[in-house]
Each structure stands twice: as structure tokens, then as C-alpha cells.
Amino acid sequence: MVRNLLIINVVVFILQGNIFDARQFALYHFGSDYFNPVQFLTHMFLHGGWGHLFSNMFSLFIFGPMLERFWGSQRFLAFYLITGLGASVLYSGVRAYELHELRENTIAYIENPSPVAFNNYMDEHLREGSGRELAVMMKRNPDIPEYTEQSKAVVREVYDTIFNSPMLGASGAVFGILMAFGMLFPNLELMLLFLPVPIKAKYFVMLYGAYELYTGFNRVAGDNVAHFAHLGGMLFAYILIKMWQRNDYREY
Numbered sequence: 001m002v003r004n005l006l007i008i009n010v011v012v013f014i015l016q017g018n019i020f021d022a023r024q025f026a027l028y029h030f031g032s033d034y035f036n037p038v039q040f041l042t043h044m045f046l047h048g049g050w051g052h053l054f055s056n057m058f059s060l061f062i063f064g065p066m067l068e069r070f071w072g073s074q075r076f077l078a079f080y081l082i083t084g085l086g087a088s089v090l091y092s093g094v095r096a097y098e099l100h101e102l103r104e105n106t107i108a109y110i111e112n113p114s115p116v117a118f119n120n121y122m123d124e125h126l127r128e129g130s131g132r133e134l135a136v137m138m139k140r141n142p143d144i145p146e147y148t149e150q151s152k153a154v155v156r157e158v159y160d161t162i163f164n165s166p167m168l169g170a171s172g173a174v175f176g177i178l179m180a181f182g183m184l185f186p187n188l189e190l191m192l193l194f195l196p197v198p199i200k201a202k203y204f205v206m207l208y209g210a211y212e213l214y215t216g217f218n219r220v221a222g223d224n225v226a227h228f229a230h231l232g233g234m235l236f237a238y239i240l241i242k243m244w245q246r247n248d249y250r251e252y
Contacts, residue, residue, distance in 0.1 A: 001073040002064040005080065006057055009170060012045045013053050022046050026166030027088055029095055034164060044084040046168040056170045063181045070184060079180065079240060080173045086236030087172020091229035099163055106159045110152050115139040118151045126158050167229060175212075175230040176237035178205055183241055209234055 016022040025042035028035040047053040068076040102125060109121050115135040122131025134154065138147045181188075182205030189198040212230045 001068050001077050001080075002060060005060060005064075005077075009045055009047070009053065009057055013047050013050075016046055022168065023166065026168040027092070028166045029099060029163060030092065031096075031099070032164050034166070039166075040085055040088050041081075043088065043166070043168045044081075044170050044173060047170070048168060052169055056174050059174045060170070060177065063177050066185065067177060067180055075244075079176065079237070082240055083176025083179075083233045083236045084170065084173035086239075087176070087229045087232035088167070090232030090235065091167060091172070094228040095167075102159060102162060106155055109155050113138075113148050113151055118155070121155060122158070125162065172229045172233035175233035176240075178208065179234040179237035180241055181205070183238070205234075 016025075023034065024036075025039060026046055027039040027043035047056065064076070067079070071079065105121060105125070109117050115138040118138065119131050119135040122135075123129070131151075131154070134147065134151055138151060141147055182201045186200065186202035188201045190201055190204055191198050192204070209231070212234075
């Protein structure tokens with residue numbers, strides 16, 4: 001099953017830029033005109049680039065086979081899909097809250113524009129310093145309304161871009177696999193490429209989860225990583241394994 005998932009993800013990635021438009025199957029916010037319920041499933045097999053694809057597939061290749069041998073192919077596939085779907089559901093909930101806050105900030109600026117407010121808006125929602133030049137022009141020329149109207153147009157464009165930015169990738173399911181690996185083989189020692197000392201799987205998963213939690217709540221402008229999708233995959237993996245352990249205690 002791991003081999004099949006690797007093949008499917010690679011083939012879909014090759015096709016998505018040549019045969020079909022990936023934007024049709026990436027996961028959009030449910031308030032977007034581009035949203036389709038089937039995207040909760042299809043986004044799991046799309047990726048944003050070779051680096052994105054490699055990182056997810058490398059993790060699946062390293063940690064997936066032991067879980068498949070432990071559970072069997074059918075249960076492994078069920079786990080992969082459930083954690084991926086669960087990750088997307090949690091991400092969508094967090095995303096709805098973030099977009100509501102973005103909408104309130106956008107409306108507040110359009111109603112009360114100022115150079116400082118524009119600069120703060122751009123720093124928070126796009127990237128630091130991106131609105132500085134126009135903010136300076138607004139401050140130097142307060143009697144020229146064109147600069148203020150231009151800033152409003154930029155703010156609307158930033159809002160539309162963020163609102164219609166989709167999520168794609170198998171990261172939710174992959175982080176579910178990492179969580180399962182840490183729970184089922186907690187004392188197995190891993191030798192990481194960037195850390196030349198062995199670390200037990202349970203500590204690796206704990207540290208990775210803590211990092212995703214921190215970056216999720218302290219997200220910087222311009223960060224397009226779906227940290228809460230990663231956490232959602234880990235959360236649903238934990239719940240699912242605990243359910244299976246309770247129902248299949250002897251097997252575990």
C-alpha cells in the first residue's frame with residue numbers, strides 16, 4: 001500500500017501541471033467560489049512542488065512500511081485517509097476563524113485608512129515591509145486621495161488572495177503516520193539526517209508536535225505552511241489508535 005500511495009502521488013503530481021488544473025482539486029475555504037466538497041479528499045494527492053512532494057513521500061517511505069506490516073494494508077490505508085481527512089477538517093475550522101479575523105481587519109482599514117494602519121495591515125497579513133513605500137507616500141501627501149484609494153485597493157487584493165488560497169498536500173496524513181510511529185514504536189531509536197545523535201521515536205514526535213503547535217499559534221506573515229493541518233493529522237491519529245487499541249486490545 002505504501003508503494004501504491006507513492007506511485008499515485010508522483011503520477012498525480014506529474015499530471016497536475018500538464019493534464020489538469022490542480023486548483024480544481026486543492027482544498028479551498030468553504031466560503032470560496034472555488035470550494036467543492038470532494039476537495040477534502042483530492043487535495044491529499046496534490047503537491048506544490050518537487051520539494052513538497054519529496055518531503056512527504058520520503059516520510060511515507062521511511063515510516064509507512066512498518067505501520068503497514070503491523071496493521072496490514074487495508075487498515076493502513078484507512079488510517080492514512082482518515083487522518084488526512086481529519087487534518088483537513090481541523091484546518092478548515094482554524095482557517096475559518098483566521099479568515100473572519102482577516103475580514104474584520106480589512107473592513108476596519110477600509111473604513112478608517114491611515115499610513116500606520118496600512119503598514120500594520122501589510123506587515124501582519126502579507127510580509128513585513130511590503131506596504132512601507134505606499135504608507136510613506138500617504139504620509140507625505142495627505143491631501144492626495146489617490147494614495148489612500150490605492151492602499152484600499154491593495155488591501156482588498158491581499159484579502160482576496162488570502163481568502164482564495166488553497167491547501168494541498170499529503171502532510172496531514174504523513175503527520176498522522178509520524179504520530180502512529182511514535183505511539184506504536186516509542187522506544188525505537190532514529191538517526192536523523194540533521195541530528196547526528198540517536199533519538200527515540202516518542203521524543204522526536206513530541207518535539208515535532210511542539211514545534212508545529214508553536215509555529216501554528218505564532219505564525220509569521222507570509223508563512224504558507226498549514227501547521228494546524230499537521231496538528232490535525234497527529235490529533236486524529238492519536239484518537240484513532242486509542243479507539244483501535246480499546247477495540248482490539250489483544251492484537252495490540
